[in-house]
Amino acid sequence: MINVLIIEDDPMVAKFNAIYLESIPGFTLAGIAENAEEGWTFYQSNKVDLILLDVYMGKKTGLELLREFRKAADPVDVIIISAANDKQSVQTALRFGAVDYLIKPFTFERFQEALLQYAQKHRVMKENEHVSQDEIDTFLLRAEKPQSTVLELPKGLTVQTFFTIVKQIINRHRGAFSAADLAEETGISRVSVRKYLNHLVEKDMLTVDIVYQETGRPLNRFILKPEKIDILKTLSRE
Numbered sequence: 001m002i003n004v005l006i007i008e009d010d011p012m013v014a015k016f017n018a019i020y021l022e023s024i025p026g027f028t029l030a031g032i033a034e035n036a037e038e039g040w041t042f043y044q045s046n047k048v049d050l051i052l053l054d055v056y057m058g059k060k061t062g063l064e065l066l067r068e069f070r071k072a073a074d075p076v077d078v079i080i081i082s083a084a085n086d087k088q089s090v091q092t093a094l095r096f097g098a099v100d101y102l103i104k105p106f107t108f109e110r111f112q113e114a115l116l117q118y119a120q121k122h123r124v125m126k127e128n129e130h131v132s133q134d135e136i137d138t139f140l141l142r143a144e145k146p147q148s149t150v151l152e153l154p155k156g157l158t159v160q161t162f163f164t165i166v167k168q169i170i171n172r173h174r175g176a177f178s179a180a181d182l183a184e185e186t187g188i189s190r191v192s193v194r195k196y197l198n199h200l201v202e203k204d205m206l207t208v209d210i211v212y213q214e215t216g217r218p219l220n221r222f223i224l225k226p227e228k229i230d231i232l233k234t235l236s237r238e
Helices: 012-022 036-044 061-070 087-093 107-126 135-140 146-150 159-169 179-186 188-203 224-237
Strands: 003-005 027-033 050-053 077-082 099-102 206-212 220-225
Touching: 003 012, 003 107, 012 027, 027 036, 036 050, 036 159, 050 061, 061 077, 077 087, 077 107, 087 099, 087 146, 099 135, 146 188, 159 179, 159 188, 159 220, 159 224, 179 188, 188 206, 188 220, 188 224, 220 224
Parallel strands: 003 027, 003 050, 050 077, 077 099
Antiparallel strands: 206 220
């Protein structure tokens, strides 16, 4: 799990950011701090991988706190989430190593993209001693955005149900499965499961074969494409 500290002086904004955060697999809320000083104190005594950092907060700004982290040679990753949209603030944040910059108000989709992009980078850096150019390009140039494309769900499909089904697909990645198989394991209706599977087929994540049963009735059997498994693992990571 990626442990996240939210440093935000607006309690309502902090609450919504926490709700957003905990709806994305692979992330957990380590804590919430109301100002830079409180955030620094919390960070010193808790495991934190990523900080969601506001800019304008009381006596000390988030950018000043970010500068202090870098002066201390601290490698913690930071995503700025702020209404500050002036060029100087953005440039300062990037120069001091912010991995992303979200301007309030932002959409859940943009927030989700930032977190999933970070999760991919975090996984690559954690699991590999050497990094390929393609991997660097993916999380620096954003040349590919497979996760956000997959999560552009059609009307009537929900993110939480999507995540539930994705986890079961990961468990079955070496073999074929049907909508009925996943319905039995998740408790979600077969009709609903089929909608999510068809969406993944459209997004080129799954292949589907039609098998005719002894009764003559067709049965759709789905298989996760091997080259797509890392994308779904990022989405389902706990």
